[in-house]
Amino acid sequence: MGVIGYGLGVVGAGIGIGLAALGATSSIARQPEVQGRLFTVFILASAFVEALALIGFVVTLIAQ
Amino acid sequence: MNPLEKLHEEIDGLVDSFTSQAIVGDIWGVGLTQYTFWMFVAIALLLIVLFVFVKKQAAHGLVPRGRFVNGVEFLVEYCRDDLCKGLLGDTWRNHFPFIASIFFFILANNIVGIIPGCKPGTGCIGTAGALALVSFVYFIVIGVRSQGLIGYIKSLAPEGVAFPMNAVVWLIEVFSTFLRLITLAVRLFCNLFAGHVVMGAFALLCSLFFEPILQGITPIAIGEAGASLFWLAILLVIYGVEIMVAAIQAYVFTLLSAVYIQIAEQGE
Amino acid sequence: MNTKKLGLTRVVAMASGMALVATAAAPACAFAAGADILVPKPPEFIPALIAFLVIWLILAKMAWPMIIKTLDAREEKIADDLKAAEDAKSLAVENEQRSRESIIAAENEAADIIAAAKREGEEERSRIIAEANASAVNIIAKARDAVEAERKKAMVQLSGQVVDLSVEIAAKIIGDALDNEEQHHLAEKYLLEVGNLNDE
Numbered sequence: 249m250g251v252i253g254y255g256l257g258v259v260g261a262g263i264g265i266g267l268a269a270l271g272a273t274s275s276i277a278r279q280p281e282v283q284g285r286l287f288t289v290f291i292l293a294s295a296f297v298e299a300l301a302l303i304g305f306v307v308t309l310i311a312q
Numbered sequence: 313m314n315p316l317e318k319l320h321e322e323i324d325g326l327v328d329s330f331t332s333q334a335i336v337g338d339i340w341g342v343g344l345t346q347y348t349f350w351m352f353v354a355i356a357l358l359l360i361v362l363f364v365f366v367k368k369q370a371a372h373g374l375v376p377r378g379r380f381v382n383g384v385e386f387l388v389e390y391c392r393d394d395l396c397k398g399l400l401g402d403t404w405r406n407h408f409p410f411i412a413s414i415f416f417f418i419l420a421n422n423i424v425g426i427i428p429g430c431k432p433g434t435g436c437i438g439t440a441g442a443l444a445l446v447s448f449v450y451f452i453v454i455g456v457r458s459q460g461l462i463g464y465i466k467s468l469a470p471e472g473v474a475f476p477m478n479a480v481v482w483l484i485e486v487f488s489t490f491l492r493l494i495t496l497a498v499r500l501f502c503n504l505f506a507g508h509v510v511m512g513a514f515a516l517l518c519s520l521f522f523e524p525i526l527q528g529i530t531p532i533a534i535g536e537a538g539a540s541l542f543w544l545a546i547l548l549v550i551y552g553v554e555i556m557v558a559a560i561q562a563y564v565f566t567l568l569s570a571v572y573i574q575i576a577e578q579g580e
Numbered sequence: 581m582n583t584k585k586l587g588l589t590r591v592v593a594m595a596s597g598m599a600l601v602a603t604a605a606a607p608a609c610a611f612a613a614g615a616d617i618l619v620p621k622p623p624e625f626i627p628a629l630i631a632f633l634v635i636w637l638i639l640a641k642m643a644w645p646m647i648i649k650t651l652d653a654r655e656e657k658i659a660d661d662l663k664a665a666e667d668a669k670s671l672a673v674e675n676e677q678r679s680r681e682s683i684i685a686a687e688n689e690a691a692d693i694i695a696a697a698k699r700e701g702e703e704e705r706s707r708i709i710a711e712a713n714a715s716a717v718n719i720i721a722k723a724r725d726a727v728e729a730e731r732k733k734a735m736v737q738l739s740g741q742v743v744d745l746s747v748e749i750a751a752k753i754i755g756d757a758l759d760n761e762e763q764h765h766l767a768e769k770y771l772l773e774v775g776n777l778n779d780e
Contacts, residue, residue, distance in 0.1 A: 348623065374657055409640035
């Protein structure tokens with residue numbers, strides 16, 4: 249059960265990172281010269297979302 | 313299938329190996345765990361690198377030569393321009409030592425963890441918690457210094473909102489301020505801990521699927537060896553991701569610390 | 581920076597003391613089996629805390645000030661060099677402007693001088709020619725006058741000689757019948773006629 253819960257949590261993280269990637273690619277398509285700064289922002293946003301998914305992973309390990 | 317039967321207990325063993333174990337002494341009293349040992353290794357490495365850099369910079373004068381000096385300077389300038397000057401404005405010189413120390417400390421620990429066989433010093437909640445605690449106390453002290461104790465406590469409530477809503481929002485803000493301590497620590501710890509556990513799990517799968525072929529060459533064994541290569545490929549990808557995560561987590565921790573310091577100083 | 585660091589260290593030591601008490605009390609509470617992972621353990625927490633504070637102190641005293649000073653010195657030098665280059669460039673542009681202006685003025689002056697010289701030369705030439713012409717005319721007039729005078733003198737001389745010669749011839753032709761006065765009077769009458777013919 250814990251693993252199913254973690255799987256559902258990862259769905260949220262996947263959607264979050266996908267949205268960040270959507271924002272990043274459409275912004276780069278609009279203005280390619282700010283690509284460096286946009287890539288940094290994308291990685292930053294992904295790090296925050298990833299943290300939540302990994303908290304879920306650790307909680308799964310705890311609950312075993 | 314043979315490999316997958318042994319998987320569960322092996323994974324348990326893996327997670328156990330990643331939890332803090334005392335090398336010397338006792339886990340709840342006085343002792344030394346494997347994470348603390350690797351943290352000291354990372355600290356030694358960091359001090360050596362930085363002092364060699366300072367000496368070389370003093371020797372060369374104003375124009376940097378050589379890859380080592382240029383590389384470390386790139387990191388220092390990145391820290392100064394992106395993290396301090398960009399966020400903190402005029403007071404960045406006061407906070408630069410703290411921000412740079414945090415950045416280089418976490419970076420050194422994470423990078424040491426990437427080397428096969430070494431563990432990251434920040435991979436245990438003790439170290440991550442200590443860093444988060446220092447950052448938390450630092451930005452609260454900065455807030456109190458710049459606005460006075462009562463002023464800082466009051467500044468957590470937004471202006472222009474009527475009384476009852478004011479108090480509720482203030483309560484939520486206090487809670488979220490204390491939550492920053494926990495999220496900083498847990499974000500850093502979870503990224504490193506879980507990342508290495510996942511890498512270990514894929515390495516485990518790779519070796520478990522490779523074992524049958526050592527016992528005898530049968531078609532199933534060959535198929536499993538092929539799957540083992542597949543796990544190896546994923547392991548390499550995750551290894552690359554872990555290298556990126558090492559740098560990114562150091563950057564995120566430092567960035568958030570700088571943002572909290574800025575919020576505390578300007579009294580939002 | 582020093583007092584700030586000391587005050588901070590005191591506060592952090594206090595906070596870590598509280599955290600230590602909390603973690604020491606942790607095993608007494610009831611946690612799920614694996615939640616041990618998320619609880620900071622003293623053998624890790626305290627060395628990490630102390631190690632980070634020591635590192636922070638060491639780097640803030642010995643490493644960062646020098647590094648920042650070098651980076652600042654470099655920025656300043658670049659800015660100064662750029663500014664000096666800018667100043668030198670604007671000075672050079674000014675100098676070039678000024679020199680070009682003076683060259684143009686010099687050229688103008690030179691053209692003026694040449695024009696004036698040419699004009700004066702022309703005037704001088706025409707003056708000399710006029711003078712030469714005038715003196716030539718003078719000389720010719722003088723020469724003519726001299727020639728006239730000479731002619732008249734020659735005419736007078738000639739007429740005297742013609743008188744004497746004609747008297748001699750007439751005396752020879754007529755015989756010595758006439759005496760000198762009548763001869764003279766006759767000769768002058770004939771000379772007058774000849775002179776009238778000559779004058780016509």
